[in-house]
Amino acid sequence: MQGRRNFLKLSAGAAIGSLAATLPGTVQAKSCGEINWDESADVIVVGSGFAGLSAAVNAKRQGLGSVLVLEKMQVIGGNSAINGGWLAIPKNPIQLAQGVNDDSPEELVKDQIISGRGMQNEPALRQIANRSLDAYDLCIDTGVKFRDGFNIQVGGHNKARAIRTQHGTGGDITTKLYEAGVKEGVDHRLQHYIEDFIMDGQQIIGVKVRKNYRFPDLKTGTTIFIKANKAVVLANGGFARNMALREAVDPSLDPTLDCTNAMGATGEVTLTAMAYGALPVHMNLIQTGHWGSPDEGGFGWSNALLSIGWHQGVAISVLNGKRFMDERADRKTCSEAIMKNRNADGSPAYPVVFFNYNNYAKDDRVVRALRDEMAWKVDSLDEIAAKFDIPAAELKRSIKEYNKHVGERKDPLFNRKMDTAEELTGPFVVSRIWPKVHYCMGGLKTDLGARVIDGRSMAPIKNLYAIGEVTGGIHGEARLSSTSCLECLVMGIIVSETIKADLEGAV
Structure with a gap:
C-alpha cells in the first residue's frame, strides 16, 4: 500500500446544498495511483488569522522545518485582521500598573465557566488561561503595540483584564505575526484554496490545492498537490458566512441578521475534515455580537x-x-x-x-x-x-x-x-x-494538544491538527469578549509543541 493513495474527492457544496455555486459540484470516491506531488513542506498551515500565523511562527521556532501558510483569500489575516484588537490577559503589565493585583488565570476560567453554561471544556480553558502571558509575550516579541494604560473590564469578566492594540484592530497583531514569519522563513501563499485532503488510511499526507483561486469562483486557478512531511494544521476559522450551513445547524438563528465576519468565513475545510471522520461538536452554537x-x-x-x-x-x-x-x-x-x-x-x-x-x-x-x-x-x-x-x-x-x-x-x-x-x-x-452573527462555538473536536479527533475511533487523525475557531467545544454556549485572540495565539504555541512531541515520539 506504500505506493497507493486512496482518497475522497469531497464536495462540501453537496454536503450543504445551496452552496453548490461556490463549491465543487459532485461527490465521488475514487482510487488513484501514487500522487505526483508538485511540492512539499514540513508543516502546512491552512488559514492566516491569529491562530494560523501564531502556529507558523512557533513551528519555525520549534525547529520543525519548512512552514507553508495557505490562505484562500487575496489578503492575509481573515477575520482576525478586522476584529477589534482585544486580548484578555490576566496579570498583564498594564493591569498590574493599575493596581489590579487580585486577578489570575483561574479567575478568567471562572468567568468562562459561567458564560459557557455547563457546555465548556474546562481543561482547555484552563490550559489557555495559564499560558495567556505567553501570548502576550509573543505579541510584544513580534512588535505588537498596545494602547498605553488601557486595560478595562469587558462584558462577562469580573476583572479589568482586556488590553487593546494601538489602532484598535486585530490587524495590528496579524501584520506583526506575518512580518515575523517572513523574517523567520515562513512561506505565505495567498489565493490557495484547499480542494481536498490526501490521506493514507487515517493519516493526512498532503493537500490538493487550487492555486491562484479568486474567491468565490472555483473555476479559477489550477490544481496542485502539496505534500505535508510532518503535519497539517487547520486554522481556517469559522463558517458564519455560510448561510446554508448556518441554517442547517441552527434553524432558529434569524437569517436576516448581519454578520461581522470576513466574506471568506465559509467553512469548506471544516466540512472536508468531517468527511474524513473528524468529529464535529457544538455546530449549532453560533454566537451573536450584542x-x-x-x-x-x-x-x-x-x-x-x-x-x-x-x-x-x-x-x-x-x-x-x-x-x-x-x-x-x-x-x-x-x-x-x-x-x-x-x-x-x-x-x-x-x-x-x-x-x-x-x-x-x-x-x-x-x-x-x-x-x-x-x-x-x-x-x-x-x-x-x-x-x-x-x-x-x-x-x-x-x-x-x-x-x-x-x-x-x-x-x-x-x-x-x-x-x-x-x-x-x-x-x-x-x-x-x-446583534450580528459573530462567532461559531462549534467545529472540530480536538484533544488538549490540538490533535483532531476521529469520530469513528475517538483517536487522533495522524498528523492532522486544528486550532482557533475551526475547533469546537471549548467555550460552551457563549464565548467571552477578548478571549478568541487569546485562544488562537496560545493554541498556535501549543500546537507547535505538540507536533514536535509527536515527531519525537514517533522516532
Whole structure:
C-alpha cells in the first residue's frame, strides 16, 4: 500500500446544498495511483488569522522545518485582521500598573465557566488561561503595540483584564505575526484554496490545492498537490458566512441578521475534515455580537464605541423608554435581551445606547463613529426622544432613576456593576444596536494538544491538527469578549509543541 493513495474527492457544496455555486459540484470516491506531488513542506498551515500565523511562527521556532501558510483569500489575516484588537490577559503589565493585583488565570476560567453554561471544556480553558502571558509575550516579541494604560473590564469578566492594540484592530497583531514569519522563513501563499485532503488510511499526507483561486469562483486557478512531511494544521476559522450551513445547524438563528465576519468565513475545510471522520461538536452554537449596529455593515466601529456605552452609558428600549438589561452582561445574555425588542409586526425595534459626549469628544472611538454616521451627537433627552420616537416622559423618568442608581453605585433593576457608570447629563453620543452573527462555538473536536479527533475511533487523525475557531467545544454556549485572540495565539504555541512531541515520539 506504500505506493497507493486512496482518497475522497469531497464536495462540501453537496454536503450543504445551496452552496453548490461556490463549491465543487459532485461527490465521488475514487482510487488513484501514487500522487505526483508538485511540492512539499514540513508543516502546512491552512488559514492566516491569529491562530494560523501564531502556529507558523512557533513551528519555525520549534525547529520543525519548512512552514507553508495557505490562505484562500487575496489578503492575509481573515477575520482576525478586522476584529477589534482585544486580548484578555490576566496579570498583564498594564493591569498590574493599575493596581489590579487580585486577578489570575483561574479567575478568567471562572468567568468562562459561567458564560459557557455547563457546555465548556474546562481543561482547555484552563490550559489557555495559564499560558495567556505567553501570548502576550509573543505579541510584544513580534512588535505588537498596545494602547498605553488601557486595560478595562469587558462584558462577562469580573476583572479589568482586556488590553487593546494601538489602532484598535486585530490587524495590528496579524501584520506583526506575518512580518515575523517572513523574517523567520515562513512561506505565505495567498489565493490557495484547499480542494481536498490526501490521506493514507487515517493519516493526512498532503493537500490538493487550487492555486491562484479568486474567491468565490472555483473555476479559477489550477490544481496542485502539496505534500505535508510532518503535519497539517487547520486554522481556517469559522463558517458564519455560510448561510446554508448556518441554517442547517441552527434553524432558529434569524437569517436576516448581519454578520461581522470576513466574506471568506465559509467553512469548506471544516466540512472536508468531517468527511474524513473528524468529529464535529457544538455546530449549532453560533454566537451573536450584542454590540452590532444596524447603521453600518460588517464588523464596523460599534464594538469599539460600545466599550464606552456599556460602561459609562445606558441601553434604552425605543418602545417604552425603559432600560431592559444589564449592559455589562455576557454576549448571549445581552443579545437575547436586545432581540426581544420587536415592533408589533415582528420587525426590529432597535434600542439605543447613549453616554455623555463631553468626556469623550476627542476619543477616536467617538470621532470615528460620528464621522461615519453610525452614532449621533444629541443635546438633550427630548431630542433623543424625538429623533428615535421614544416616549419622552418615560425616557426622562428612566434616566432620573438610572442617575440615582449611579450615585448609589447599585442597580436594583438588573444587578449591573456600577463602578464605571456616569451620571447622564448631556450632551450625548447616541447609537442604535442590534446583534450580528459573530462567532461559531462549534467545529472540530480536538484533544488538549490540538490533535483532531476521529469520530469513528475517538483517536487522533495522524498528523492532522486544528486550532482557533475551526475547533469546537471549548467555550460552551457563549464565548467571552477578548478571549478568541487569546485562544488562537496560545493554541498556535501549543500546537507547535505538540507536533514536535509527536515527531519525537514517533522516532
